[in-house]
Each structure stands twice: as structure tokens, then as C-alpha cells.
Amino acid sequence: MKAVSYRAYGGPEALEYGELPDPRPGPDSVLVRVRAAAVNPVDWKAQAGYLAGMIDPVFPVIPGWDVSGVVVALGADTPEFQVGDEVMGYVREDFLSRGTFAEYVAAPVRTLARKPANLSFEEAAGLPLAGLTAFQSLKAARAGEGDTVLVHAAAGGVGSMAVQLARHLGARVIGTASERNHDYLRSLGAEPVTYGEGLNERVRAMAPGGVDVVLDLVGGVVKDSAEVTAEGARLVSITDPEVTGLGGRLLWVRPDVADLTALGHLAEQGVLSVEVARVLPLEKTAEAQRLSAEGHTRGKIVVTP
Structure with missing residues (x-):
């Protein structure tokens, strides 16, 4: 071959x-x-x-x-x-x-x-890989209806899946991305915010009470993100071991037939693109x-x- x-x-x-x-x-x-x-x-x-x-x-x-x-x-x-x-x-x-x-x-x-x-x-x-990473990250964070979820690198392969899945769960989603991807995030149901200097101030303005869930899909942001969380917030990172010191979860995505089948059904229902x-x-x-x-x-x- x-x-x-x-x-x-x-x-x-x-x-x-x-x-x-x-x-x-x-x-x-x-x-x-x-x-x-x-x-x-x-x-x-x-x-x-x-x-x-x-x-x-x-x-x-x-x-x-x-x-x-x-x-x-x-x-x-x-x-x-x-x-x-x-x-x-x-x-x-x-x-x-x-x-x-x-x-x-x-x-x-x-x-x-x-x-x-x-x-x-x-x-x-x-x-599969991007969808499972997003799906398992949201499960690990116990994200659900009424939560405010901050997704870092929200326009990326995993981030865009996480936005769609979190919105399907009934969560409000704030997603970091460059300005050129803001309209794309809005089309997925997220509220975009530009990453970089001053990010925490921009997130606080959007969620004065703090965010309930942080998904770090890029690395190097969990420590700063912990400063904009509500009490009892859940942090998950796929790249940064420092998250465990903040009481969060470092996630390594696993092959899982049930999870992948569920993602397939969501795609067939038009929930996930x-x-x-x-x-x-x-x-x-x-x-x-x-x-x-x-x-x-x-x-x-x-x-x-």
C-alpha cells in the first residue's frame, strides 16, 4: 500500500x-x-x-x-x-x-x-480526535445548563467542537480567538473575545460573576484564567499540567466507542458540524x-x- x-x-x-x-x-x-x-x-x-x-x-x-x-x-x-x-x-x-x-x-x-x-x-x-477531546473535556468539567464556559482557542479544531457541544448542553460560551474569527464563533453560538494582553479584564466585563468552567485548549493560560472564575469553578486543560495544582484536571483524550457514537448522532442531528x-x-x-x-x-x- x-x-x-x-x-x-x-x-x-x-x-x-x-x-x-x-x-x-x-x-x-x-x-x-x-x-x-x-x-x-x-x-x-x-x-x-x-x-x-x-x-x-x-x-x-x-x-x-x-x-x-x-x-x-x-x-x-x-x-x-x-x-x-x-x-x-x-x-x-x-x-x-x-x-x-x-x-x-x-x-x-x-x-x-x-x-x-x-x-x-x-x-x-x-x-473523532477533536470531537472526543471536546466531549470528554466538557464531561470532566461537569459542564451543563446555565454554566458560563470560557473556551480558549475556540476557533480551532477542538475549540469549535467544544463551543457547539457546550451550547447544546445549555451553557453560555465565551470563546477566545483572533478578531478575524469572531464572526465564525458567533455563528457557532459563542461570544467572542480577543486573546492577548488585557484578556482577563475583557472576560470580567462579559462575566462579572466569574466563569464556571475553563477549557484550556492551547496551554499557558490556566493560571491567569483562574483569576476570572466563580466559586467552585472547574478547570480542564489538555496541555498544561499546572492545572492540577489549581484543583483542575489534565485530560488525555481516550478512544471511546460510546462517546464517538454519541458525537456521530449529534452530527446526524445537525447539532455538530x-x-x-x-x-x-x-x-x-x-x-x-x-x-x-x-x-x-x-x-x-x-x-x-
Whole structure:
């Protein structure tokens, strides 16, 4: 099969495009013909070695954790799926090796759910990791109706999901973003606020009683954000261990079939949408990584075999 891989830690220049052996599904896995795979910041961070000691590589590594595609072969015990099923998944294992930037991936059934019928393969590929991160962050924060939720990096892949999910829960959402993304946040139901110097003062003006939930999706903001919280507020960060010292939760997103299935249902109901910013061919994965690392793209970057 055609795939993108790397044989040593490095940047986008370390990626190679070429032939690798087709994967074979284990007893509790299915073989998925990849139709689209989304790029996430964790892909190029893991590739650069930032997760060394947490998730170790088995070289050569095929990067990528997000996928949508079609089941083409079954493992020995996979009653959850049939050949021909359209699926999406956050296909993460406890080591780096068999990723989704390829024509095929052997995906454990614990990582997959059925693709929402109303989403394209490109949109569905952008849902699992970002959607699960937002969904599990809001659950960890016990966000609900009547809460005021402050979402940092609200226009990003995870942030835009968190805005939509929090609004669905009945929460008021204040989202930090650059000025150019304010109209986008308003379209999702958030009240935008510009990040940077003076942010706390702007948030206090919008929520004089303090915010009930803080979702840190960018890093380096939880300490300052704790100054604009109401009594009993809940803080969750996906990047900053300092949150635990403030009584909050550091969250590492997990593959979860029930959560991913729930996200799929919300997408089918029109509650949750996925914005796709760019679609590039698989052989241009290095360019896709560079675009992701620049951090200026709104929505998901997707590669297709």
C-alpha cells in the first residue's frame, strides 16, 4: 500500500511517501480502506519526539490517528462491523507505528464508530480526535445548563467542537480567538473575545460573576484564567499540567466507542458540524503538517489517499 512514514524523529522533512506492507487486522480489529485522515497537532508533535517516554515509536512509524473509511476485511471476532460499513475512528494505540496516513489501517474495534450519513468522508475524518477531546473535556468539567464556559482557542479544531457541544448542553460560551474569527464563533453560538494582553479584564466585563468552567485548549493560560472564575469553578486543560495544582484536571483524550457514537448522532442531528479548511493528497502530508504547525488554519486539514 501507499503510505507516509518516518524512520527517525524529525519535522515534516522526515516524512517519506512510498510503498509499505499492507496491515493485517488482529482478532479484534478490522481492516479499513482509508478515504480520509485528518491532521492534528499531536501528529507532528509526536513525530518530533515530544511524546517520547509516554508513547514510544516502533520505526518506521506511519503517523495519523484520525480516520474515516470503509471496512474491507474483518478480524476473527469483530461482530460490531461488516464488510462495506462506513466508519470513523480515533485509531490510537499505546505505541507509535500503525497510523492512518496510508491507504489502509488495521483499526481495533474499540476505536471505531459508524460514520454519520450526512458527513462527507473528509468531514468525518475531522470529527473523532477533536470531537472526543471536546466531549470528554466538557464531561470532566461537569459542564451543563446555565454554566458560563470560557473556551480558549475556540476557533480551532477542538475549540469549535467544544463551543457547539457546550451550547447544546445549555451553557453560555465565551470563546477566545483572533478578531478575524469572531464572526465564525458567533455563528457557532459563542461570544467572542480577543486573546492577548488585557484578556482577563475583557472576560470580567462579559462575566462579572466569574466563569464556571475553563477549557484550556492551547496551554499557558490556566493560571491567569483562574483569576476570572466563580466559586467552585472547574478547570480542564489538555496541555498544561499546572492545572492540577489549581484543583483542575489534565485530560488525555481516550478512544471511546460510546462517546464517538454519541458525537456521530449529534452530527446526524445537525447539532455538530465539522469545518474542513484544506484537503490535500496523501503524498503532500508534509505540507499538511506545516500548515497545521503554523496554527493559522481554521477548521481541519485532511489528507486523502
